[in-house]
Each structure stands twice: as C-alpha cells, then as structure tokens.
Amino acid sequence: MYRRILNRSFLLLIFTGLALQLQAQEKKKKSYLGFVGNGxxxxxxxxxxEWxxxxxxxxNQPSLNNDYKLVGVRAHDRRGWDDNFFHTALTVPQYNYRLGYFFNEKQDFAIEINFDHTKYIxxxxxxxxxxxxxxxxxxxRHIDYSSSNGFYYFLNNGANFLLFNLVKRFQVYHTDDxxxxVDLLAKAGVGPVIPHVENAFFGKDNDPGFQLGGWNMGVETALRVTGMKYVYLEFAQKVDYxxxxxxxxxxxxxRQSFGTxxxxxxxxxxxxxxxxxxxxKSRAYMQSLQEVRQ
Incomplete structure (x- = not known):
C-alpha cells in the first residue's frame, strides 16, 4: 500500500508539474501574442x-597615373518641382519613404526602414x-570646375540614404477618443548608401549606374499630426553623415564623405x-478592459 500511495503521489506530482508547465507556456504564448497582436x-x-x-x-585612376583630391567642393540638391512639377513623375523629385512597426505595449518604441532619395550635385x-x-x-592648383571645362559630378539619380532606425515616440496631445x-518622434540609425553615380573628370565620363557605395548614419526628429485615427502628416528634420x-x-x-x-x-x-x-482605443475603453483583466 505504501508503494501504491508513493506511486500515485509521484504520478500526481508529475501531472501537476505538467499542468503548471502547460499553463506557463500558455501564459507566455498569450503574452507573446499580445506583444505582436497589439502593435x-x-x-x-x-x-x-537638402543642404x-x-x-x-x-x-584614384591607376591606369592614368592619377591620384588627386578636389578639396572642399560645394554641392547642392535638385528639387524636381524646380524644373516643371506638372511634367515630373512622382519618383523623379527628391522623395522619401518610411516603413515602421511599433512593437511594445505602450506603443512608444518602433523599428523603421528609413529611405531618402536625395540628389547631390x-x-x-x-x-x-x-x-x-x-x-x-x-x-x-585651382581649376575651373564646370561642364564646359570637362567636369561634372552627380549623385543625380540618388545619393540614396538607407537607414535602419530605432524610433521613440513622445505623446504631446491625444484626444480621449x-x-x-500630436506626437514627437526621435529616430536614430545606420545603414548603407546606394548611389547612382554620373561623372566626368577632364572630359572622361563614366558608365553611370547604381551601386552599393558605403554607409551612413543619421538622427531625425519629427512632428506627427494624426487625424481620423489613422492618417497622419509628418514634418521632420534630419542630420545625416x-x-x-x-x-x-x-x-x-x-571616395568622399559629407554631412547633410x-x-x-x-x-x-x-x-x-x-x-x-x-x-x-478610448481611455474609457482601455480602463474597462484593464478592470476586466484584473
């Protein structure tokens, strides 16, 4: 009988442990689903x-025995609408996109793909x-850097800054519903640059094309105003190296480096x-939900 009681107790202990383990796994699963599902x-x-x-x-042109620097040159951007906005495709001007995901319970941290199609001339x-x-x-010596003298240098189809950002949101004002x-966002990240290079030095031009051409890092602050819950207008300033x-x-x-x-x-x-x-969700809804959970 003692052995039977011991065996039954042992089996009960095993079943209890299994039940607690399953319960813990289910709780962890729900927590994970809440983490993902409420993003x-x-x-x-x-x-x-840009400036x-x-x-x-x-x-560096080894076959031509050239290894020189053009020191401290100035450059500018090229806004598509400066030429003729109504005859310009959407992707020709200096455009940008952001794709991000707010992932934590408070919805104040996000990860973001941050791309700027910037022209450097x-x-x-x-x-x-x-x-x-x-x-x-x-x-x-100093030279006349001009197209008439055989020189031009464009990252004209894009200096193309790509960043992988961490984003922090600060709530400024939210209506109850x-x-x-109104939110303030702070962003920072690093990533590659994907320039489209067109140039000529002393009348010798290259075969233009896109390439991976180095790296960049940047910080950004943005004011985001959201209306109708889902649509927003965002005005940002950014510093990039x-x-x-x-x-x-x-x-x-x-090769070169510059700030933007x-x-x-x-x-x-x-x-x-x-x-x-x-x-x-409204504050009243979230409070009632919290009460039900408690």
Missing part, C-alpha cells in the same frame, strides 16, 4: 530638400582646389495589428 504598422511617402557640407573628392562653375598626382606629376493625436567609397569613375574609383541637413514633409497611414491597441 501597429505605419507607412509614409513624402518629399525632401550639404563641403566635401573632398579623392580620385557638385556646383558648376566653382574654383576647385586640385591637389595630388595628375598624369604622374604632383600638382597643387484618439481620433486626433555619409561616407562613400569605390564610386565608379572612368578607369578608377572615387534635410527637411522632410510626408503623408502616412498608421494601422493597428490588434484589436486592443491603446493608441486606437
């Missing part, structure tokens, strides 16, 4: 304008300081991935 996805499309710091372009007609080896001889919201390398030129490569200041205006949509997302 929110957002997407925006917009346009930008660039001075930059030094390092040109070395300003025509400036006096550029050329320093280094040209045709095998050392030189240190969450139909109107990019380092380009192995850019394709005639018979060689170029951007102003960005975007229109977006934000959609919940669960029915109890606190960003889309």
């Amino acid at each position: 929110s996805l957002y997407f925006s499309w917009g346009y930008n304008t 660039y710091t001075g930059s030094t372009v390092h040109v 070395i300003t025509d007609g400036q006096q550029a300081h050329l320093k280094g080896k040209l045709n095998g001889e050392q030189t240190d 969450k139909k109107f919201k 990019a380092r380009y390398s192995n850019l394709k030129i005639y018979e060689g490569t170029a 200041y951007e102003l960005i205006l975007s229109l977006g949509i934000n959609l919940p991935t669960g029915k109890n997302n606190p960003q889309y």
Whole structure:
C-alpha cells in the first residue's frame, strides 16, 4: 500500500508539474501574442530638400597615373518641382519613404526602414582646389570646375540614404477618443548608401549606374499630426553623415564623405495589428478592459 500511495503521489506530482508547465507556456504564448497582436504598422511617402557640407573628392585612376583630391567642393540638391512639377513623375523629385512597426505595449518604441532619395550635385562653375598626382606629376592648383571645362559630378539619380532606425515616440496631445493625436518622434540609425553615380573628370565620363557605395548614419526628429485615427502628416528634420567609397569613375574609383541637413514633409497611414491597441482605443475603453483583466 505504501508503494501504491508513493506511486500515485509521484504520478500526481508529475501531472501537476505538467499542468503548471502547460499553463506557463500558455501564459507566455498569450503574452507573446499580445506583444505582436497589439502593435501597429505605419507607412509614409513624402518629399525632401537638402543642404550639404563641403566635401573632398579623392580620385584614384591607376591606369592614368592619377591620384588627386578636389578639396572642399560645394554641392547642392535638385528639387524636381524646380524644373516643371506638372511634367515630373512622382519618383523623379527628391522623395522619401518610411516603413515602421511599433512593437511594445505602450506603443512608444518602433523599428523603421528609413529611405531618402536625395540628389547631390557638385556646383558648376566653382574654383576647385586640385591637389595630388595628375598624369604622374604632383600638382597643387585651382581649376575651373564646370561642364564646359570637362567636369561634372552627380549623385543625380540618388545619393540614396538607407537607414535602419530605432524610433521613440513622445505623446504631446491625444484626444480621449484618439481620433486626433500630436506626437514627437526621435529616430536614430545606420545603414548603407546606394548611389547612382554620373561623372566626368577632364572630359572622361563614366558608365553611370547604381551601386552599393558605403554607409551612413543619421538622427531625425519629427512632428506627427494624426487625424481620423489613422492618417497622419509628418514634418521632420534630419542630420545625416555619409561616407562613400569605390564610386565608379572612368578607369578608377572615387571616395568622399559629407554631412547633410534635410527637411522632410510626408503623408502616412498608421494601422493597428490588434484589436486592443491603446493608441486606437478610448481611455474609457482601455480602463474597462484593464478592470476586466484584473
């Protein structure tokens, strides 16, 4: 009998342990589903304008015996609507998009894919300081950097900053029914640059094309105003630092780095991935839900 009681107790202990384990797994599963199910996805499309710091372009053409720098050149962007907005495709101007996901319970942290199609053009007609080896001889002089003199340098179809950002949201004002919201977002990240390079040095032009050309990092602050719960307008400013390398030129490569200041205006949509997302439910509803859970 003692052995029977011991065996039954042992079996009861096993079954109790299994039941507790299953309960813990179910609780963990529900917690995970709550984490995923009550998130929110957002997407925006917009346009930008940029200002660039001075930059030094390092040109290396071994077969031509060239290894020189264009020191401190100035550059500008190219807004599509400056030419003829109504005859310009949507993707030709300097555009940007954001794709993100708010993932935590408070909905104040997100991960984001952040892309800016920015155009970088070395300003025509400036006096550029050329320093280094040209045709095998050392030189240190100023040249007329202009298309008429055989020079142009475009990241014209995109300097193309791609960042993978971490986003923090700060609530400024939300109505009780969450139909109107004002939020401040802070973003930071790193990623590759994907430039489209077109250039000519001393009349020798390259075969233009897209390439992976280095990396960049940036920080951004944005004011987001949401109406009708789901649609928002976002105005942002961004500072980016990019380092380009192995850019394709005639018979060689170029490299450079520069800083960028951007102003960005975007229109977006934000959609919940669960029915109890606190960003889309009234305060009264969330309080009643919390009481039921307790």
